Amino acid sequence: MSKVKHFIQQSWLLIVAAFCFGLLIAVTNAAWAPRIEQNKIDKLNNLISSLLPEGESFEQITELQVTSPKGKLLTSNLYKATSEAGDCIGWAFNVSGPGFADKIELVVAVDKNFDKFAGYAVLTSNETPGFGDKIKLPYYRNQFVGAPAEKLEPLKTGDPQIIDAQVIAITGATVSSDAVVKILNNSVTQIKTQMQDKGLLSDE
Amino acid sequence: MDTLTSLLLAFISIVLINNLVFTKFLGICPYLGVSGRIDMAFGMGMAVTFVVTLSGTLTWLIDHLILMPYGLEVTRYICFILVIASAVQLVEMYLRKFFPSLYESFGIFLPLITTNCAILGLCLFINLWGIDNLVEAVVLSFGAGVGFTMAICIMAGIRENLKMADVPKALQGAPITLITAGILTLAFMGFAGMIK
């Protein structure tokens, strides 16, 4: 009994403090947790709405499986963008693949029939600042807006203003530019097939 | 065979490409303080490797077995730091009792390691990267320690040579160490993209 008493005498402050701090954190968390959840949802919504501006609401429909060229299986979340009237105006999905320095994660948007790209946004990347980092800039991203949703071809020279299946790489960042094109090429056919299998794309 | 390759790649990536000192800025305080001589640097590196492997494993286990299933993630930071502090304390007591010679060589470093940002930093990074199997967490923790040891020994070697160089008065000590570290970072950038 005296051992327990000795223990409590030495550490009563620790126990009381732990209890008080625990309470403080629990209260703070309960107060702010809904806001934090909302922020997470907002972040993805903001990204997708910047790519599909006519969309009013975005919801995740399903998860698809994309196999990387090396055979690794990655899950991709598919989002449906609906306009105010309730019509589907496009789809968005996230894909990733190796870049120059590390993994690049993209959110890619396509139109409602999966005919054309509506563009992409970079979720995370670790490319060289000033060079590979330019995949985040409009110069490169605009070349994908309206490009056909099929295999794209990276080129070194050409006119970036012409929107077709050929994409002009960023000077000094060949590997990063090619990486983005590879990621898109790899995922586009697989996602389109899986969406058709699930009956999400109407055959018009 | 496939898992072995991916583990090896994870190990190489955290030692060379995502080195904790050069790319994530962790463990700078002991890095500046203890890199004067190679033997001290090696001792510090070994102590850090020992503690970080243990802490990385324990925090992963607690995170996945207790915190996440019961929705207690908000207490994550407190749990992690308490686990690390206790682990260091236990390691110290254990070494003092059973391996006194090893305890002598680790010396004063062990208590210092608790506030080493590298340990807590690694546990948080393992959490951030979403590592979901125990073996990978152990390999990454061990690799982090090896990377830190490598970084600090390279720095110690350079600093021992710098003692004979003519460093300007204002830059002696911490400033020239930082500048050297910056140049080392530049050298290690060459490893980026090694793993496809």
Next chain:
Amino acid sequence: MSENVQTADLGLYRKTFIAGLWQENPVLRLLLGMCPTLAVTAAVKPALTMGLSVIFVLTCSNIVVSLMRNLLKPHLRILMFTLTIATFVTIADLFLKAFQPVMSETLGPYVPLIIVNCIIIGRAEACASKNTMFISIIDAIGMGCGFTLALCVLASIRELLATGKVFEMAVMPDAFVPWAAMSMPVGAFITLGLLLGLVNVITKKQS
């Protein structure tokens, strides 16, 4: 008589505050808290956010430690300090996640790393556990402001050279070619090293 005591107190408060800003600036003179200094100073906004978070955690923990100072058992005090600091860092992290999600993501894991920031434990040990609450608060704010000041100076230099903007406002003319190296680790180390050298030169001249 009470007026003399009051002016003596004010003098002490002012001295403590100024010490945290310059003579005992935690980053530039005491060489503490280097890890966040290098990690978050790529731009001024994250640096400022980190500095304000540290001021918050330092002040709260100094208040609590100073209130508890007569009750602490010697061999448990580091544990108590750590527990206190961890609690306030968790609160600060939740605050950033709720009200500044972009900054929270930029700062990433460096916010919880404030727990092991040597400045906070150092001040709890050196000042708050031995002094009354008011002095501890002044000390905390002084040290915190010194830390924020050092971080912002470093961040302004790096952001200016790396992007030509400070706090996302353009300062350099359009013809300026940005030094991409400044936003990478190499720029962080070298700039901090040179800044420390500069501080050495200035303090040498003063003494």
